[in-house]
Amino acid sequence: MNFEQIVAHIKTSLGEEFILSTDENASPKAIIVKAENLVEIMDFLQKDDQLYIDSLSCITGLDNGPEANTMEMIYNLYSIPFNHHLMVKVELSREKPVIDSLCGLWRTADWQEREVYDLYGIHFNNHPDLRRILMPADWDGFPLRKDYQEQEYYRGIKVEY
Amino acid sequence: MANQVQYIFDKENLRKSAPQKFKSEDLKREEMIVNIGPQHPSTHGVLRLEVLAKGEEVIEVVPHLGYLHRCFEKHAEKLPYNQIIPFVDRMDYLAAMNTEHAYAMGVERMLGIDKIIPKRVEYIRVLVAELNRLASHFIALGSYGMDIGAVTAFFWMTRDREHIVRLLEWASGARMLYNYIWVGGLFYDLPVGFEERCLEFTTYLKPKIRELERVVIDNKIFIDRTANVGVLPVDLAINYGITGPMLRGSGLKYDLRKVDGYSVYPEIDFDIPVGKGEAGTLGDCWDRTWVRVQECYESIKIIEQCLEKLITEHKRTRDFDPRALAPKKIRPKAQDFYIRAENPKGETGFFFRADGRSDVPFRCKARGASFVNLSIINELAKGGLISDLVAVIGSIDIVLGEVDR
Numbered sequence: 001m002n003f004e005q006i007v008a009h010i011k012t013s014l015g016e017e018f019i020l021s022t023d024e025n026a027s028p029k030a031i032i033v034k035a036e037n038l039v040e041i042m043d044f045l046q047k048d049d050q051l052y053i054d055s056l057s058c059i060t061g062l063d064n065g066p067e068a069n070t071m072e073m074i075y076n077l078y079s080i081p082f083n084h085h086l087m088v089k090v091e092l093s094r095e096k097p098v099i100d101s102l103c104g105l106w107r108t109a110d111w112q113e114r115e116v117y118d119l120y121g122i123h124f125n126n127h128p129d130l131r132r133i134l135m136p137a138d139w140d141g142f143p144l145r146k147d148y149q150e151q152e153y154y155r156g157i158k159v160e161y
Numbered sequence: 162m163a164n165q166v167q168y169i170f171d172k173e174n175l176r177k178s179a180p181q182k183f184k185s186e187d188l189k190r191e192e193m194i195v196n197i198g199p200q201h202p203s204t205h206g207v208l209r210l211e212v213l214a215k216g217e218e219v220i221e222v223v224p225h226l227g228y229l230h231r232c233f234e235k236h237a238e239k240l241p242y243n244q245i246i247p248f249v250d251r252m253d254y255l256a257a258m259n260t261e262h263a264y265a266m267g268v269e270r271m272l273g274i275d276k277i278i279p280k281r282v283e284y285i286r287v288l289v290a291e292l293n294r295l296a297s298h299f300i301a302l303g304s305y306g307m308d309i310g311a312v313t314a315f316f317w318m319t320r321d322r323e324h325i326v327r328l329l330e331w332a333s334g335a336r337m338l339y340n341y342i343w344v345g346g347l348f349y350d351l352p353v354g355f356e357e358r359c360l361e362f363t364t365y366l367k368p369k370i371r372e373l374e375r376v377v378i379d380n381k382i383f384i385d386r387t388a389n390v391g392v393l394p395v396d397l398a399i400n401y402g403i404t405g406p407m408l409r410g411s412g413l414k415y416d417l418r419k420v421d422g423y424s425v426y427p428e429i430d431f432d433i434p435v436g437k438g439e440a441g442t443l444g445d446c447w448d449r450t451w452v453r454v455q456e457c458y459e460s461i462k463i464i465e466q467c468l469e470k471l472i473t474e475h476k477r478t479r480d481f482d483p484r485a486l487a488p489k490k491i492r493p494k495a496q497d498f499y500i501r502a503e504n505p506k507g508e509t510g511f512f513f514r515a516d517g518r519s520d521v522p523f524r525c526k527a528r529g530a531s532f533v534n535l536s537i538i539n540e541l542a543k544g545g546l547i548s549d550l551v552a553v554i555g556s557i558d559i560v561l562g563e564v565d566r
Binding site: 054074115 | 234536
């Protein structure tokens with residue numbers, strides 16, 4: 001299936017309101033969905049007979065900075081049997097970045113979401129084990145945010161990069 | 162400077178920075194916590210495993226990562242596209258060429274120059290990437306033998322890897338971290354005589370891999386240690402996002418070199434070996450190792466075909482400049498872009514967001530194959546013995562530079 005067919009299929013099966021807009025400029029082409037619909041759409045994409053998008057390749061968090069005041073979550077999906085692909089984007093508010101976890105659908109989401117939580121501070125509902133994964137547990141702040149101020153000393157070690 | 166405090170010592174520091182999941186007070190009878198790593202040869206780097214064990218039996222494995230974390234992505238947000246390539250090398254430092262190839266390809270596609278790259282450049286890229294894939298598999302196989310107790314394999318494999326490393330040093334000037342594949346071209350053309358020497362090397366190598374097969378893979382002790390251990394069913398593998406030789410070891414014929422057909426791979430004839438469960442169950446540690454060995458043969462096939470093309474059809478000419486297309490200023494249009502490519506460890510992906518106004522990526526995310534592959538370790542190891550845990554870690558083939566990034 002190509003991108004237009006996938007979008008049409010989602011719209012006829014789930015409803016028009018589930019896809020806010022599309023981004024044809026992105027590669028793979030992207031659909032933009034609401035945060036509260038994410039799990040429902042992903043569940044449909046994974047289980048539907050015609051789409052059968054079984055592989056969640058990459059989860060990316062993104063901070064648009066204090067001026068835009070938004071954060072984004074980007075999911076790159078691939079179907080192994082049908083060889084079609086899709087990017088799903090979700091926009092979140094920067095004050096309270098909360099989104100539902102996909103751990104119930106893909107177990108690979110576990111560590112990748114922990115990484116996003118670690119570096120961006122986006123909170124995942126229903127995540128079984130939301131701890132920091134790469135940074136030390138007692139580190140201050142979320143390093144990949146655009147307005148991140150690194151702490152000057154960490155246990156007497158000068159922090160500079 | 163002399164009196165400056167270097168590090169404020171506190172007994173509780175480790176507990177605060179990497180808290181254990183299990184507490185010794187809560188353990189049931191006969192249960193114990195075994196801490197493996199971060200400095201332990203069988204964890205293949207700085208990986209710490211917190212193992213809840215009951216006697217010899219593993220109940221749960223909790224990996225603690227981040228001892229090698231450099232925050233590549235933060236660095237990438239401050240550097241122009243071409244200056245990120247050395248950082249990309251240091252992710253999977255055993256297969257730097259493959260990662261460079263994926264990265265350069267992604268940026269070229271964003272710029273829209275991927276179709277006009279000269280064929281000779283593409284063939285050289287595939288050639289060096291496959292040489293590097295061999296080197297990476299040699300380390301994986303050699304150190305896996307060492308984990309299991311076969312010390313010979315490690316010496317043999319480092320000996321043969323040394324030839325590859327020297328070939329690549331001859332081409333690029335560095336042994337491991339090359340910065341050879343540039344956006345839009347190459348650092349240099351291949352040195353004169355490289356093709357012939359490389360062909361000599363592949364002739365030398367083929368019997369050596371057969372030798373390795375006989376010493377390690379077909380060995381009774383090795384089969385006893387790895388067959389039916391750490392069985393990974395294919396549906397679980399896909400659900401966990403496992404890629405590369407691990408996924409193919411579970412019996413799924415899925416290789417991005419064929420599926421996506423990037424670079425000149427569609428013009429090259431090679432097979433994708435998949436596990437068949439010959440020694441035990443399909444998807445056990447032995448299958449994964451077997452797939453790696455077979456991939457070495459396939460890589461040699463690819464190398465020979467590349468050399469053939471580089472000698473005949475796309476041969477060296479006096480006026481060939483591999484940097485001719487390398488752009489002075491790399492400024493892609495505003496877009497989101499995801500590229501994936503087949504590395505020795507699995508699928509390496511790069512997500513870019515270009516804002517169209519600067520030479521610096523707004524966001525550059527790397528998906529490490531080892532990072533995702535490692536996440537399955539608890540599923541594979543639980544219920545087995547602690548000695549099987551060592552066999553499982555080795556068969557996942559992780560590089561901690563890529564896990565921690």
